[in-house]
Amino acid sequence: MPDRVQSLRPIIIISGICLITIALFAAVSARFNINQAREEVQTTGSALHRVLSQRAAQHDAHLTSLNALILAADPPLIDALEQVSQNIMRFYPRIIGIDIVQLTGEDDNVSVRPVLITSSPEHAKISTGLGSEIAQQKAGAVGAYVLPQTPDTYYLGKKSAQTYPAYAIIMAIDPSQMTETGELPAWADVQLTIDGQTVFSQQSDSDGQASELIKPPVYSHFIDSQNQPLRLTLSRPMELSEIVNPLHLIIFGTLSLFVLLSAHFLWRSLRVAKRAEQKALLLEHETRLAHAARVNSMGELASGIAHELTQPLTALLSQSQAALRLEASGEHRELLHKALTANVREASRAGEILQRMRNYMRNKEPQRNNVEINQIIKAVSDLLHSELERRDIELSFELEKPSPVINADAVEMEQVLYNLIRNAADSLGQSERAVKQICVSSKGSNGRITVTVTDNGAGISADVLPRLFEPFFTTREDGMGLGLALCSTLVERNGGEITAANAQQGGAAFSIHMPQAGNARAVAGENT
């Protein structure tokens, strides 16, 4: 399970990074596109504004010249006015009517009489209606009017004189013709308003749904004219696809995924190469250390053996020298016999010690026999006896009797037990305890035999516990970290397992679990 998580992790990381870069790309390109649209709206808007301002100024100029013509003669020259008006309307199709009415009467009671009507009858009626309103204007001033019945037309009115009778010029303008074909961009929503009333509007040709996410860029200004309060509003609704180009997004996404994946594979192959190199280094290190450890433990063993051999040799030498003297003197024949018997005994004792050493040194396949576990414990404790006494450590036993029997290589099991007791003694060496104790127990139940080595030292800390049997793991400065690893290997190849825990009374407890020999045989019997 952790393996799968481990293999999923790079995929999750890569997709995460990929998504983030895509999001970044989208944000950047959206910002760029919006800025571009804003600029476009601004440029187009101001160009349109300029054109419209010019054209509005033309309306003012026409009104002024017509007014001048009215004032040139009294009564005005209607034929000339009509001809000029017709000319203006011919050249400027957006001016759809020029009507002139005569205003007579008093301030509050003005009557209107049409003088010249060039517009359609519908407009002519409006022009006449506007007469009384224009009467309120100052002479020479221009007023702009939008009427509900003709929402797509606006009217400009100008009074010729302050005193009655006066003339009013009414010019009807179609705002949709104030712009020429091609001047209005198809992508824009365009509106012309006078006093908040829309006189012209154009919807953009985009058929997609405009995005609600962002406010579209807008250009909105009054055109440059004192008399015509005409406001131009130009906005650009943007679709999502305009803000972020999906094709670009896909291309970028694919590209970044490709780059990321290749970076990942490159990194992984580099790591694999590095790991292989490290492994090789470690292996070399391991070999060297293992050799050093073997030399070291051989040295330890040799010094232990030397000590063990000293005692029988001392006895042998002294007994022999005593025997020589007894023999020379010819007295005490019975003492001579006693001395020689002791010599035989001591010589075999030395031989046994050497045999044990030879067994230790030999590196051969395990020779599994049925052995009594208590015998193994006894042999090891004999070997460590003097060492433990020197270190003031008490060694006690809780052995099950009769001894449980295991099927294992006795020498290897001795080696394991030797290491465990030595380890316990080493850990006790660092402890401050007044009474240092090691207890070796053997116990058999349900076909399983457990040998436990317990000490009353500091115990094993929780962070160390799971790594105890790892090769080269050690908490001692001079340690190789091979002792317990070796123990684990040896126990396992004899069909058992080794565990470590903290004893209830504090201190460490190492246990060797082995199947009972009788049981193993019984199982073998069933199989055959």
Next chain:
Amino acid sequence: MNNLNIYLIDDDAAVREALTLLLQTYGMRVESFSDPTTFLAHVDPKRPGCLLLDLRMPMISGLQLQQKLQERGIDWPAIMITGHGDINACRRAFKAGILDFLSKPVDEQVLLDALAAASAEMDKVLERAEAQQLLGSLTEREKEIFDLICQGYGSKDIANALQISVRTIDAHRAHIADKLATSSVADFVRLQMSGQAQAARHP
């Protein structure tokens, strides 16, 4: 040397048995103990002897045993025999006043030589103990006069120095000669020297 008592302390029964037999063939009296504690329980200051100790013994080490004996005023020569001839132990042993340091297995002749040296040392120790005992029986005044005699002064000089009569000095001299069982100035000097020998060895 043959009347020398030997106290052998070693935890290995076979070694004890063998060394005892060997030394017995030389007519020595050997008493062996398996550990220092037993020895300390049995030791009799009135029966002086040479100690043969194993350096590594359970409960109390050989060196500690020697210190414990000295605390009891027992200053018998001791020989270490050990299976671990490490230099540090050897150095500490000699510092603690061990007479000799032998490594196991120990050869007959080497052991006999060491024991001969121990025997000579034993004589010195006994002589010293005797001298100290004799000198201890003198009064303060007698000791003062005894020291001056040993430095070679005559009765008259001593009388002048102490501002007492020559007759009184002579009376003291008679008492001293009585207590030390000799009137010879040469014997006096020898006694004084052997009594001081210990002070030199154990400052």
